[in-house]
Amino acid sequence: xxxxxxxxxxEAWFRSLRDQLCAAFEALxxxxxxxxxxxxxxxxxxxxxxxxxxxxxxxLMSVMxxxxxxxxxxNTSTVHGEFSPEFAKTIPGADVDPRFFATGISLVAxxxxxxxxxxxMNTRFLVTTKRWFGGGADLNPALPVDGDTAxxxxxxxxxxxxxxxxxxxxxxxxxxxxxxxxxxxxHRGVGGIFYDRLDxxxxxxFAFTQDVGRTLLRTFPELVRRRxxxxxxxxxRDAQLRYRGLYAEFNLVYDRGxxxxxxxxxxxxxxxxxxxxxxxxx
Amino acid sequence: xxxxxxxxxxEAWFRSLRDQLCAAFEALxxxxxxxxxxxxxxxxxxxxxxxxxxxxxxxLMSVMxxxxxxxxxxNTSTVHGEFSPEFAKTIPGADVDPRFFATGISLVAxxxxxxxxxxxMNTRFLVTTKRWFGGGADLNPALPVDGDTAxxxxxxxxxxxxxxxxxxxxxxxxxxxxxxxxxxxxHRGVGGIFYDRLDxxxxxxFAFTQDVGRTLLRTFPELVRRRxxxxxxxxxRDAQLRYRGLYAEFNLVYDRGxxxxxxxxxxxxxxxxxxxxxxxxx
Numbered sequence: 001x002x003x004x005x006x007x008x009x010x011e012a013w014f015r016s017l018r019d020q021l022c023a024a025f026e027a028l029x030x031x032x033x034x035x036x037x038x039x040x041x042x043x044x045x046x047x048x049x050x051x052x053x054x055x056x057x058x059x060l061m062s063v064m065x066x067x068x069x070x071x072x073x074x075n076t077s078t079v080h081g082e083f084s085p086e087f088a089k090t091i092p093g094a095d096v097d098p099r100f101f102a103t104g105i106s107l108v109a110x111x112x113x114x115x116x117x118x119x120x121m122n123t124r125f126l127v128t129t130k131r132w133f134g135g136g137a138d139l140n141p142a143l144p145v146d147g148d149t150a151x152x153x154x155x156x157x158x159x160x161x162x163x164x165x166x167x168x169x170x171x172x173x174x175x176x177x178x179x180x181x182x183x184x185x186x187h188r189g190v191g192g193i194f195y196d197r198l199d200x201x202x203x204x205x206f207a208f209t210q211d212v213g214r215t216l217l218r219t220f221p222e223l224v225r226r227r228x229x230x231x232x233x234x235x236x237r238d239a240q241l242r243y244r245g246l247y248a249e250f251n252l253v254y255d256r257g258x259x260x261x262x263x264x265x266x267x268x269x270x271x272x273x274x275x276x277x278x279x280x281x282x
Numbered sequence: 283x284x285x286x287x288x289x290x291x292x293e294a295w296f297r298s299l300r301d302q303l304c305a306a307f308e309a310l311x312x313x314x315x316x317x318x319x320x321x322x323x324x325x326x327x328x329x330x331x332x333x334x335x336x337x338x339x340x341x342l343m344s345v346m347x348x349x350x351x352x353x354x355x356x357n358t359s360t361v362h363g364e365f366s367p368e369f370a371k372t373i374p375g376a377d378v379d380p381r382f383f384a385t386g387i388s389l390v391a392x393x394x395x396x397x398x399x400x401x402x403m404n405t406r407f408l409v410t411t412k413r414w415f416g417g418g419a420d421l422n423p424a425l426p427v428d429g430d431t432a433x434x435x436x437x438x439x440x441x442x443x444x445x446x447x448x449x450x451x452x453x454x455x456x457x458x459x460x461x462x463x464x465x466x467x468x469h470r471g472v473g474g475i476f477y478d479r480l481d482x483x484x485x486x487x488f489a490f491t492q493d494v495g496r497t498l499l500r501t502f503p504e505l506v507r508r509r510x511x512x513x514x515x516x517x518x519r520d521a522q523l524r525y526r527g528l529y530a531e532f533n534l535v536y537d538r539g540x541x542x543x544x545x546x547x548x549x550x551x552x553x554x555x556x557x558x559x560x561x562x563x564x
Binding site for chain 1 (some may be wrong): 347353366376464466502523526530532534535541544545547548550553554557558559562563564
């Protein structure tokens, strides 16, 4: 399909952000310890077969298994087609016309050193008869450190404050609400931001979405450098593997993108890229 | 609550089966290799707080982490109370009166040696204004061996044939249908039986349910003995850990007991006892 100016600009940004993230993470691999070689991203493309048989877009998965990043995936995708009648009812603007366009980026990093927090970021631009941005970024330490959490949140608070007076209180609470795991009576992660259906001034919303990506790109490598050389015990490693069990539980039981994607024929490999390389339940 | 004769007999059977299973599995631990000591079951009880505040029953978890059984759980529970109005609509006989009684046993074994199949068995007796049995048993090898699969199925086929001419074709197909994982385009496991709402002659249905337990008790230790001393490679171990990833995906995304239990305040520890001790996604 022919992309309009907004669609082209959003897609180009997500691709650019992906390349910047991958370059920054490979640089961290170069700074890593140990006999294992520095990891490098491997990329693979996938196509989305639209149920109608027409081209439906696709995506690019970038996955690295390294010595600092035990497993990190950075997925970009640009897809289009028609929502099923049932699903269309639940999506703004799709009740009138079921055609949609979506472009976005998704990042999940599971780290080798249990002192380094895992991180998740996702931003996207959706078009039906309406247009909006959504996304978020959240920190997922197995062994939380108050200062790390505070620095991560402060960075996103600053970014939010630049774009909207109520953004930080709204989007940080939305994050806390979204990542609550009822059956464990705790949160997945220590917070961050979560936003959706941001459909005010397009330029302003796009600028905010870009700044969310830039904030992650600036902040997360700092946290990695702070902890990646810190020694750890087997007990700390086991705590990390157990925390990853909780992470997998949240994604498979509650996460809307994951459960919806799996049950509606999405690209399984790209959807489940978020799952940890190794997890423990005992 | 006061149990009637059927309730008492069903509960007593599930307890007896639990004790027989635990004894048989501890005997296998004694036959195990290696410097690690033979595992022994640890038991812990839990109580179910009925939303009304009245006693709601509870259960006993028996968990063993050994050298043959990397992690095995045998849970028995006997619970009673009232279904929520929404849930009551979906349960036979509960639309008339939401009170229920349920007693059952659940077994999940994840094995240390990747050549030894994991196994799952669950049987239960439900009482609303109707009464019925349900359950099943299915084999879950990471590295399937045709002869092992055939022997496991043949044992359950024989058991089925004793109790009903159509049991094996119906219940083995039900198992295949139930354990299909759409997003992986494959089954969890290689088959077995699955049955529910068995509400014919009570004595006959109870006898069948007992025989399902006895068949597992007789058949599974034979398969374990056949493979538990077989050498394995790191690649085979990794294949096992990846298979366990699929196992966890099925339970967390599709399994009705797990997802319903987690979302309605069931005992998290008992429900998630089914999850593997260690799993890999890469």
